[in-house]
Amino acid sequence: MNQNQTADLLKRSMPFQTVPGEMLEAIAKLARYESYARGDVIYHQGDFADDVFIVSSGAVQHTLGIGFQATHPEKIVRSGGVFGWAAVLDNQRTRMAKTVCMERTELIRINGEELINFFKATPETGDIVMSRFATMINKEYTMPEEVAGHVPHFTQVPVTVATGLSLTMFRLSQWLKSPKPYLMMTGFGILLATWYLAVEVWKLPRFADMPGLTTVMKEWFSKDPVYGLSIWTPEYYQHIWVSVRRILIAFFLATVLGVPLGLFLGWSKTFREYVFPVFETLRPIPILAWVPLAIIMFQGSETPVIFLTFLASFYATALNTMLGVETIDESYSRAAACLGASKWQVFREVIVPGAMPFMFTGLQISIGVAWFSLVAGEMVAGEYGLGYVINTSYTMVRYPTIVIGMITLGIVGYVSSALVRMAGDYMMQWRVRELALGGR
Amino acid sequence: MSAVMQDLKVPPQAGKAGGALKGAIRIEDVVKIYDPEGAAVMAVDHCSLDIPAGEICMIVGPSGCGKTTLLNAIAGFHSITSGKIYLDNELLCGPPEKPMAQPGADRIVVFQNGALFPWKSNIDNVAFGPMMQGKLSKKEIYEKARSIMADAGLSGTEHNFPGEVSSGLRRRVEIVRALMNEPKVLLFDEPYRALDSLTKSVMHEALLEIYYKNKVTIFFITHDLEEAIFLGHRLVIMTSRPCKPKKIIDVDIPHPRDYSVLTSTRYRQLMDETVELVHEEAKKAFSAGEKEG
DSSP states (O other): OOHHHHHHHHHHSTTTTTSOHHHHHHHHHHOEEEEEOTTOEEEOTTSBOOEEEEEEESEEEEEEOTTSOOSSOEEEEETTOEEOGGGGOSSOOBOOEEEEESSOEEEEEEEHHHHHHHHHHSHHHHHHHHHHHHHIIIIISOOOHHHHTTSOOOSSSOOOOOOHHHHHHHHHHHHHHSSHHHHHHHHHHHHHHHHHIIIIISOOGGGTTSOOHHHHHHHHHOSSOTTSOSTTSHHHHHHHHHHHHHHHHHHHHHHHHHHHHHHHHHHOHHHHHHHHHHHHHHTTSOGGGGHHHHHHHSSTTHHHHHHHHHHHHHHHHHHHHHHHHHHSOHHHHHHHHHTTOOHHHHIIIIIHHHHHHHHHHHHHHHHHHHHHHHHHHHHHHOSSSHHHHHHHHHHTTOHHHHHHHHHHHHHHHHHHHHHHHHHHHHHTHHHHHHHHHTTO | OHHHHHTOOOOHHHHHHOTTOOOOEEEEEEEEEEOGGGOOEEEEEEEEEEEOTTOEEEEEOOTTSSHHHHHHHHHTSSBOSEEEEEETTEEEEBTTTBSBOOOOTTEEEEOTTOOOOTTSOHHHHHHHHHHHHTOSOHHHHHHHHHHHHHHTTOTTOTTSOGGGSOHHHHHHHHHHHHHTTOOSEEEEESTTTTSOHHHHHHHHHHHHHHHHHHOOEEEEEESOHHHHHHHOSEEEEEOSSSBOEEEEEEOOOOSSOOGGGGGSHHHHHHHHHHHHHHHHHHHHHHHHTOOOO
């Protein structure tokens, strides 16, 4: 590994990220290259801490000893990762962890003492690097702040560990540096550009009558809309609220009834024999086929729409919850039985939480189909609501308003699924953390 | 059957370790015939085995030979067709009156793929058994859980979820969760099968360390001879399906053991003696085309 490659590697590591180029090259001169085989132990807990290590390729298992109060004592360090930071702490030069190579690993090592001496000449940069070391020790290695605070500082300003806000800013800047936001914007850009070009510039044959991008935007944001509906008119929000209220009621009922039904369907074989065939016969009937019956069955215009919305959601929720129960590994129930749980305790402690990932997938689908059937219902039987807006705008030849209704549906629908997803993440912390560790 | 009852021998290992040990398992002439769609398949064939209290008994056999069936019968997950199984002279199961044992905290299974509840933190998993049984207060249970986890070197991971720690640590938490209930017997169903050999060697030493502190009876299923000789007091080599003991071998390497055992001459000798026996059965199982399980 030559000096440029070493400098590049340093640049990728969290503590050295902000160090200017020529200084990186100088630090690179301090570094030594080494390679290890799978299973090699780089150091044991209690060894003298001489060097810090930066992984170039491979993977190193880093296990902090008991008694250092790390909340996550185990960590896999991969390319760009830094370990062996005990070598720069000013109170403790002994290793606190054991490190083992999990595969063939290439890394560079830099003597802690030499690094600190180097930074004495450039105290400002040194403090930035050391405070980033402290943040890394605290956030990535989950060590208490007291330990992280023992990195040396060179100027009069004391070193601080990054707090909530600056950490969020760090993550935000990382996100902005990644290609994700730009890919997302490109996707939207292509959609809008195609629309604009097809309708307004090229005037393609079948697109000529469609409302164009600029027409719709002007109408949507106009204080005095031609067709009476824009973000400045109260009717716009009334329509949104009516639709949202129907969704809330229908989704609530579907969840309250669908989840227990699904749980019992999955749990009790006998119950399933009775109910499942009926369920499976009713489920394929399209929601639109229910419209006439819904109008006959329920009074007024509100209840039939809510019923239709409820029905689609209910099937999705119940079915997915049932599948969730079925996919639970039998050893969980057996383990619970071994540990003395009664049948009811197994249901409460194993079946319910075990089915939760599928249950929330069901709720995601459920909120999606709820909007789908809501709009169908509103088009046929509603007064007010976004589906009603779209339908009446069509009959009254208010084409831009149709598109405003559609875009609004898209946004409100997206927000509602995001809320369901957030609720799921909140209730399944175990799963969020598990997936986060898997790099997803 | 009463004649068999009378010649119940004094367990050889139990005597040495102190008289009050519990957890002697007695398997008497057990037969298990599965009957899927009328095609009778014999999984266990007139199997008899005496496991004295406090012994580490390694059940070695090819995959799918029916050893898990035996474990499930002891644990109370499956019925048996005939025969009897006793724990400390109390009948666990014996058809026709009692074809299936009741699962209980005196015999705890450590599963092949691990069965820590991923939705509970490590300490909640460890506290699970006593919480369900409701014999102690919540405070007492959690105090005990913390101290037993500390003993096993698990301090600092109490509030992690199982998915956040390494597979080796997870296995250790699972064993601690079982020990929390002071079981008489631990039933291991190839628990280290999915681990890599580095982690496995660490886990073996950790298991022995836990065993030396707790001295429970261990019924350990494996197809890994190295593991079987390193851990066990005795190896019970099983025939391929239907399964019954083919040969029982005493491992006369003294406990406590550590990994230096693997380089000893005696270990090599035992390995030589057993490898042919096991290989023979594996070949039979292979040519019979049996599935895992």
